[in-house]
Amino acid sequence: MRLLFVLLPLVLVPLIANDFWLSQVITRALILGIIALSLCFLATYLGVVSFAQVTLAGVAGYAIAYFGPNTVGLGIPLPLIVTIPLALILAMLAGAMIGYVARRSRGIYAIMITLAIGVAFFYFTRQNYVLFNGFTGFSGVIPPALGDGNWGDAVPLYYLTLLVATICVVLVQGFVRSPLGLAVQAVRDAPGRLLALGIPTTLPIVAAFAFSGLIAGSGGILNVWYQERVSSFSVGIGPIIDILIIAVIGGLRHPTGAFVGAIVYVVLDIFAIDLIDRDRFNLLIGIVLLLIIIAAPNGLSQLAIDWAKKLRGGAATSRKT
């Protein structure tokens, strides 16, 4: 019900927003939000902050580029109906592998390991020319055709992204209520007790990472269609940190906060030029990040919830008197 409340205005956005706002701000924020959602999902329900979500998005993105149309003359073109599931399955497999490697690590150890995996993948894509076309990567990755244009045009891509984002949110909500999802939360809360009950913890961890791969992969596919290219820079330390910043700003403990963080990030990115020098964007975002960590460690979503509670509490007390 609450989802419908948020969705209705979003469906009407193309009626009022011009192409710049639609594609540079809202669509971009939604795509980043989907990738960040996969991180928030892991952080909230498995209690693991993974730095490898951009890598998972990249796996799906590279798969779309390798098995689809591109202008670098590399890869095996396959029909779209095969490519998309294949890209998602590869992202899930990559997620499962990362989960398996990091299965015994928690907290800061998991951060270090996933970060190391993410950056190792980045260097790998730079050095490997057979699959990833090295430094330059793939360009001219044209989205599937749609009428006269293609799915990459502003309005169709917006609706496609909105649809995928909605599906991802619904999937996350469904997953955490499923038996497997409950097992994942049990691993977060008391891995020792779970083991004592005879439930192995590896399967829930691997499943949670694979599921996050599905979400990150969906975002990765959209990202490739949005940018029409994918290269080592798409999976580098920059995007890794960006997704983390988005998740932290939105709130690591609130899956849907990812979208709040993404919109704040994108708006800052675009309008930083008016606030300070364009070259100093990193300084601005670093300071914003630090302030949020200091003042609101659970992100803007928690801040909003707290304020709402306070307002409601204030209203309740005033009614009493």
Added chain:
Amino acid sequence: MTLFFVVTLNGLTLAALYFLAASGFSLIFGLMRTVNMAHGALLLLGGYVGWSVVDATGLWALGVLVAGLSAAFAGAMVQIGILGWMQGDELRQTLASIAISIILADLMLWIWGGTTYQVRTPDWLAGGTRIEMLGIGYATVRLYLIGFALAVGLALWLFIQKTRVGAVIRAGVDDQDMLRALGYPINKIFILVFAMGGMLAGMAGVIAGSALSIAPGTDLQFLLSSLVVVIVGGMGSVGGAALGALLIGLAEQYGLAYAPTYAAVVTFVIMVFVLAVRPQGLLGRAEV
């Protein structure tokens, strides 16, 4: 065979640098459970400060000293100003140190620009040295670097194992609450260790700038290598950092020389293998 020797020496050079960077990182982590993601930024800061000092005065040793001290000061400031009062909340500290490293990296880009710097080395370090035994010539500065890393490692080991302050730090690694209960000023010890880690990183920065070069991005390169080194070697142990650095440095160079396409993966495979066999690292102690 010549290639093999040169690659081995390159690997040792890299290992020496990795050790200098990772030892401070590992020490901070071992004592405070803080993953200092700003460690690479401190290293780059040291490198830039060292370059500026050497450029202005021509004294290389002064550059190393000033760089070490400024990075130590910056490290202490980070602990006093921000990380200190998030003590115990490790995730928050990690995220805060990431924010600090983003800010520092951008400030450094602002001040020193995006160019690549190489620290001018004094005459006794410049040029090459012929190693008769192996029949090859090698850059003198890199040979000294290997020696310097050995000396630092030994000094660090002596400091931690044989001095009173070292004993307090080791006690802090084992049981922080007990140390606090015994009346030791644990917050001051934290700041001291952070400054030490910063100093090691800062000196490593100048040395990296002399033996190789420094540029924006060097910070992340060394942060990542420090991460991998301590994951492989084990957290909080100087010996672990040395062993991890040796393994990763050599593996990277052999990988680059003999299997260039897969060099990045070699490091990764070592890490995954160690995690599978000994999650706490080769010389690390298991978490209680």
